[in-house]
Amino acid sequence: xxxxxxxxxxxxKSSSKLEEGLDxxxxxxxxxxxxxxxxxxxxxxxxxxxxxxxxxxPAAAVTPEPETPPAEATxxxxxxxxxxxxxxxxxxxxxxxxxxxxxxxxxxxDMLEQLEELLISSDMGVETALxxxxxxxxxxxxxxxxxxxIKELLAQEVARVMDHVAKPMPIYEKRPQVVLVVxxxxxxxxxxxxxxxxxxxxxxxxVVIAAGDTFRAAAVEQLQVWGDRAGVPVLTAPEGxxxxxLAFDAMTKAEEDGAxxxxxxxxxxxxxxxxxxxxxxxxxxxxxxxxPSAPHNTLxxxxxxxxxxxxxxxxxxxxLADVSGLVxxxxxxxxxGGVLVALADKFGLPIHAIxxxxxxxxxxxxxxxxxxxxxxxxxxx
Numbered sequence: 001x002x003x004x005x006x007x008x009x010x011x012x013k014s015s016s017k018l019e020e021g022l023d024x025x026x027x028x029x030x031x032x033x034x035x036x037x038x039x040x041x042x043x044x045x046x047x048x049x050x051x052x053x054x055x056x057x058p059a060a061a062v063t064p065e066p067e068t069p070p071a072e073a074t075x076x077x078x079x080x081x082x083x084x085x086x087x088x089x090x091x092x093x094x095x096x097x098x099x100x101x102x103x104x105x106x107x108x109x110d111m112l113e114q115l116e117e118l119l120i121s122s123d124m125g126v127e128t129a130l131x132x133x134x135x136x137x138x139x140x141x142x143x144x145x146x147x148x149x150i151k152e153l154l155a156q157e158v159a160r161v162m163d164h165v166a167k168p169m170p171i172y173e174k175r176p177q178v179v180l181v182v183x184x185x186x187x188x189x190x191x192x193x194x195x196x197x198x199x200x201x202x203x204x205x206x207v208v209i210a211a212g213d214t215f216r217a218a219a220v221e222q223l224q225v226w227g228d229r230a231g232v233p234v235l236t237a238p239e240g241x242x243x244x245x246l247a248f249d250a251m252t253k254a255e256e257d258g259a260x261x262x263x264x265x266x267x268x269x270x271x272x273x274x275x276x277x278x279x280x281x282x283x284x285x286x287x288x289x290x291x292p293s294a295p296h297n298t299l300x301x302x303x304x305x306x307x308x309x310x311x312x313x314x315x316x317x318x319x320l321a322d323v324s325g326l327v328x329x330x331x332x333x334x335x336x337g338g339v340l341v342a343l344a345d346k347f348g349l350p351i352h353a354i355x356x357x358x359x360x361x362x363x364x365x366x367x368x369x370x371x372x373x374x375x376x377x378x379x380x381x
Contacts, residue, residue: 194226
């Protein structure tokens with residue numbers, strides 16, 4: 001729970017963008033509570049039909065007994081109506097008051113189009129945005145909805161899209177279980193490996209890390225820091241060594257040590273560089289000479305700030321390295337958190353974890369309902 005209160009605090013760029021956009025959409029075509037009254041399916045339809053002079057009815061008078069003319073509405077009632085009008089705080093909300101004063105807008109084609117555009121601008125993708133808004137509209141067209149109700153509907157649909165992909169990384173009986181971690185430059189692979197290794201170690205698993213990014217000394221040093229912190233051995237090779245050879249040697253060492261998990265870091269590579277992608281394919285081929293069923297997990301680490309480009313990365317890496325699950329990092333630094341919804345909708349790959357910072361507890365299992373609430377800005381202070 002602590003992680004997701006942090007997520008709600010830190011996913012501010014995505015959630016504030018969506019929240020502000022949803023508020024603006026509702027306010028743009030909103031009707032006052034007085035205008036809403038005649039259409040609300042209330043038992044007092046006869047009274048509201050007799051009373052409307054929409055422009056003259058003050059908002060405060062649209063509660064009990066709206067039949068009296070506006071001039072008499074304030075002085076005429078004795079203590080009873082004065083109390084509800086004077087309790088606008090938490091008690092008033094608990095009693096169900098205040099909701100009537102919220103701006104409301106009819107859910108129609110124009111509003112749906114604006115919602116689609118907002119979701120697309122949050123990197124949810126055209127197909128996903130259309131599907132989500134269509135589900136939101138089902139059975140609700142023509143109804144007047146408040147901003148809060150729209151956010152709740154959106155969060156509900158986002159959680160539904162993502163529910164089937166929220167899965168922790170599976171742990172098998174196979175020892176060592178080989179976990180290959182791939183991704184483009186700067187996606188956060190090295191940090192993610194360190195955090196996962198530390199968490200697995202804390203859960204009682206014996207872990208070995210192979211520093212397969214042999215071209216970048218900083219990556220090796222970073223892994224060694226994490227290894228020291230977690231009490232996990234880190235296997236290295238001289239700078240510029242063949243990463244596939246290191247992976248093979250690491251598997252031998254992990255077998256000898258009886259390790260539960262071997263996590264192999266790889267050099268960051270751009271998905272449009274054929275030579276680098278071939279090098280990754282070579283690592284997979286060499287690993288399979290040692291164990292035809294390896295790697296048992298291939299985790300693709302994605303940087304949320306890349307937005308829709310994450311879809312291209314998944315497509316390319318999935319063909320080359322048979323990606324089995326995703327980890328999304330840097331959700332705290334982007335207004336494009338909707339891309340995670342698009343990924344779930346398009347690929348259906350398990351999302352094992354998400355990250356919102358640099359500390360070890362800033363990486364946690366993915367929870368679709370909490371993510372949806374954070375993304376849409378629900379319950380934010």
